[in-house]
Amino acid sequence: MSVKLQMKRERVKPMIRLIIPFIIFLSFSQPLFANRLLIPMDEKQSNHLKSYGIAYWILKDYGVEIDWLLNYRGGSFMVPFQQAFAREMTVRGVSFEVISEADAAGILGEVTAPDVNMDAVKLQKPPRxxxxxxxxxxxxxxxxxxxxxxxxxxxxxxxxxxxxxxxxxxxxxxxxxxxxxxxxxxxxxxxxxxxxxxxxxxxxxxxxxxxxxxxxxxxxxxxxxxxxxxxxxxxxxxxxxxxxxxxxxxxxxxxxxxxxxxxxxxxxxxxxxxxxxxxxxxxxxxxxxxxxxxxxxxxxxxxxxxxxxxxxxxxxxxxxxxxxxxxxxxxxxxxxxxxxxxxxxxxxxxxxxxxxxxxxxxxxxxxxxxxxxxxxxxxxxxxxxxxxxxxxxxxxxxxxxxxxxxxxxxxxxxxxxxxxxxxxxxxxxxxxxx
The missing domain is CATH 3.40.50.880 (Class I glutamine amidotransferase (GATase) domain)
Incomplete structure (x- = not known):
């Protein structure tokens, strides 16, 4: 192996060490930086009726609590991000938005502020x-x-x-x-x-x-x-x-x-x-x-x-x-x-x-x-x-x-x-x- 080729390889190794973690970082970036799913219930929702079915399904099959955002965009729902949830909403034709944890905290802060007619309630257990x-x-x-x-x-x-x-x-x-x-x-x-x-x-x-x-x-x-x-x-x-x-x-x-x-x-x-x-x-x-x-x-x-x-x-x-x-x-x-x-x-x-x-x-x-x-x-x-x-x-x-x-x-x-x-x-x- 020539000295030049060896030098090139030595220069590439540090770059690879930087790129691989970045690729891994990107593969996980959506759940890391988009930790909530917002199901809007205003005019931007493509299927209001099936949205309720999604909420019931999440409660029944996953036991995950849901934030029901009263008077916020028509009574929207907010859930933790899971690929299964996003996939099922897509299959059922339910509109959703992927939002960051910081955005979710901002929404909760907005609806619970004392001077607005909004609030958040927890949906916990599906009714029989x-x-x-x-x-x-x-x-x-x-x-x-x-x-x-x-x-x-x-x-x-x-x-x-x-x-x-x-x-x-x-x-x-x-x-x-x-x-x-x-x-x-x-x-x-x-x-x-x-x-x-x-x-x-x-x-x-x-x-x-x-x-x-x-x-x-x-x-x-x-x-x-x-x-x-x-x-x-x-x-x-x-x-x-x-x-x-x-x-x-x-x-x-x-x-x-x-x-x-x-x-x-x-x-x-x-x-x-x-x-x-x-x-x-x-x-x-x-x-x-x-x-x-x-x-x-x-x-x-x-x-x-x-x-x-x-x-x-x-x-x-x-x-x-x-x-x-x-x-x-x-x-x-x-x-x-x-x-x-x-x-x-x-x-x-x-x-x-x-x-x-x-x-x-x-x-x-x-x-x-x-x-x-x-x-x-x-x-x-x-x-x-x-x-x-x-x-x-x-x-x-x-x-x-x-x-x-x-x-x-x-x-x-x-x-x-x-x-x-x-x-x-x-x-x-x-x-x-x-």
Whole structure:
């Protein structure tokens, strides 16, 4: 080997010693200097609905705590950087930003500053979710199961048997949707010749008989009381459509017959409205039940279309703005990228404000027609939330229509309110101050 070549090699060795560590440094630089993943929930988010599913998946499969940044960019989420998280967000089409630890600390400092209406809560443990739904196929969809399936959030289906056999304590969060708890089969007597109606009635009567009840209304009252017991004991209950008002109607009418003979074989007590007991109800008071069999309303709680005077083009409701630091629970439940939500109908669409108990928090309303669309309160040691309407992306969903395709609505503000409720039980609670 020549002396010149040997000298060149000697000069290269120190350079190699410098380059190799630099290459290693670069290969690790992203996790070293980008230690957090921010999931924005403002208009920059490409799929708001699946973002909630990502949060649930991180909690369930990895046990990693999540910062829910209330009122920061639409209620964004922040998690520690992991390649698996970034990869899964990419697969599910969820937008995210890789930020440094210093940036994360800056965000946390910003949201926790005393002079801003923002805060951070820790999501710690995924709730065990049950959906109260009949085993037989129904001729309508269920917005909550649709969005949980789309967001890839797992849940179990339960019905009257499981409730009466005390299975509810196995769960943290219970959903009720489009269920008539008065035992009148949705007051769909005009569908009495349809196979689905006959099957629904047959199954309900069989379950009632199995548990020793002579009427379906008695069965449903027993179910409602079990669910109320679950909530009072510390559970979370979320209801939509006519599962909201029929729940309280059933409780208020305990011991009374408000069901006409076309549904249960004997006449209703026409003086039942003078005997209602509102002490045991969750959300509503001073209402009257609708007894006539062919009127497709259960009570005067619901603000009916002819009373509202609204149509699809001008039907909107507004979310209240709460103090993130003083009222964290209602703040969590109203996180969104807009405060104006387009309305949608249901068998129970909205709640007349004058029938809502004073302790119940109104989360969203349409003041022009004196109605609340979204309400929440404590009950015993637990919580319940009622959301009027049937499907946030189908203004007037009709019996037998195809389910909503949420691939067409990944940024639905109306569906986000449902998902807020699903993550709410995962939060480390701060005491409600107002």
């Amino acid at each position: 979710i049950a959906v109260y739904t009949p085993k037989t196929k129904q001729p309508w969809d269920d917005a909550v199961t649709l969005v949980m399936t789309y967001a890839e959030i797992p849940y179990d289906k339960i019905f009257d048997d499981e409730v009466l056999e005390d299975k509810l304590p196995e769960y943290d969060w219970l959903h009720l949707h489009h269920e008539d708890f008065t035992g009148q089969f949705g007051k769909f007597i005009h569908f009495k010749d349809f196979p689905w109606y006959r099957e629904q009635k047959r199954v309900a009567e069989e379950i009632a008989a199995k548990h020793g009840f002579s009427k379906v209304s008695q069965l449903k009252l027993a179910v409602v009381k079990k669910i109320a017991e679950f909530v009072s004991g510390g559970g979370y209950m979320f209801a939509m459509c006519n599962a909201t008002d029929t729940f309280d109607v059933s409780l208020a009418a305990e011991g009374l017959d408000i069901v006409e003979s076309v549904y249960d074989g004997d006449p209703a007590d026409q003086s039942a409205n003078q005997k209602l007991n509102y002490k045991s109800t969750l959300a509503f008071t001073d209402f009257q039940v609708v007894i006539p069999a062919y009127e497709i309303e259960f009570s005067n709680i619901d603000n009916q279309p002819e009373e509202r005077g609204l149509h699809e083009n001008n039907d909107f409701f507004t979310l209240f703005q709460f103090s993130a630091k003083w009222d964290p629970i209602p703040t969590m439940l109203t996180q969104n990228h807009t405060t104006l939500i387009k309305g949608f109908l249901g068998q129970t669409t909205a709640f007349k404000s004058r029938y809502i108990k004073p302790e119940v928090v109104i989360l969203a309303e349409n003041k022009a027609v004196s109605e609340a669309r979204y309400i929440h309160s404590t009950f015993g040691r637990g919580f319940f939330t009622f959301y009027g309407g049937h499907d946030p992306e189908d203004y007037q969903h009709k019996v037998g229509e195809e389910p909503t395709d949420l691939n067409l609505h990944p940024n639905s503000a109306g569906y986000r309110l449902i998902l807020n409720n699903i993550l709410f039980p995962a939060a480390k609670k701060k005491k409600l101050k107002t």
